[in-house]
Amino acid sequence: MALITLTTDFGTKDHFVGAVKGAIYTELADAKIVDITHEISPFNITETAYVLKNSYKSFPKGTIHIVGVDSELSEEHRHIALELDGHFFVCPDNGIVSMITSEIKPSKIVEINIHDRVESSFPVLDVFVQVACFIARGGNLTVIGKEIKDFKKITEIQPKTNQKQNQIIGGIVSIDNYGNVITNISKKMFVEIGKGRNFKMSAKKHSFSKIFTKYNEVVSNKTYSNQQYEGHKLALFNSASYIEIAIYRSNLKTVGGACSLLGLEYRDTVTIDFTNAPDPEFTILN
Incomplete structure (x- = not known):
């Protein structure tokens, strides 16, 4: 059974969280989904980094963490998936994992490349869910993207x-x-x-x-x-x-x-x- 967490700035008033959960259950009917929070201040990367660093390690190894804050794809913000400390993270490359990676280095990072098949203004639903479910089935990260060595770090966090x-x-x-x-x-x-x-x-x-x-x-x-x-x-x-x-x-x-x-x-x-x-x-x- 896959364990998937959600950390977003979506709030709970709109349909976004429910749509993401529904998409996960459509792919993996027996998945277990845990809401870390949907109340991150809008687009607040450092707050997300703090919350993520202090929550992920309470989960068992193999947990997949979907992070949807400032997640719109752009030249500056790629989409990445990484394996770190026995956990998997699917998130934008905007510095969100900076607080974790300042102490623990990822064992593998890939730039997600399924965007050629999916065009979306809601990447958490249309891209991150697909990637998380692929990982949950035992898929290798290098299948969904090219391995990269570097990722964005936010120096103000340190x-x-x-x-x-x-x-x-x-x-x-x-x-x-x-x-x-x-x-x-x-x-x-x-x-x-x-x-x-x-x-x-x-x-x-x-x-x-x-x-x-x-x-x-x-x-x-x-x-x-x-x-x-x-x-x-x-x-x-x-x-x-x-x-x-x-x-x-x-x-x-x-x-x-x-x-x-x-x-x-x-x-x-x-x-x-x-x-x-x-x-x-x-x-x-x-």
Whole structure:
């Protein structure tokens, strides 16, 4: 039985998701389809990369991942299929897999060439489904396209350090359902560059000198109710081990989220400046 995931910016109001699922079932009646999300911000490549990196590895090896974000075929954006970490990805060549491939290199990549037989303004339905179902039947990637060695990478997804290794320069790559903003700075990078030093993290006019490991760690006095701390800003290592700027118990409909209350947006810069002084609380971060 084939396991196929879908990650798109289609939303659920229109017919697109249903049409894609119907086409898969027409090809593979016993397929199992899992929606990772259809709520990616329209054409947001970095958000897609973050979601994909932190979801695909929860699935068993051999899973086929269809990714439909900014998927219209053009000279700049080819369509590719790749095998990586025991998984298969069918997606546009627009940098979507950049966060995964920064750590794990694909074992095979092909440029999909079935477009000569299929003309479509809806390639996820007409091309990606065909390719995914072909792979699910045991087909070799080289049958659907010519093997290539290179693919598009998005450098903005990767944070940078300065020459003295005392500063990390990153950015906001995603905003979640609670309005919390997620950076591209991983806990691994923070630990390796920081080496236990004191730091100041800045995002616009806001600064942080502590990073929590859980949201409720911001509640400093257990005799107080959680309600007293609603709206309190904090930074933490989230479940994907990336630095997140959050509002405790945020709710976009009531309290608000970090994006609205702190005025933080996608692609805003986040910097971490380290001093030479060791942080006595650093051990709790590991």
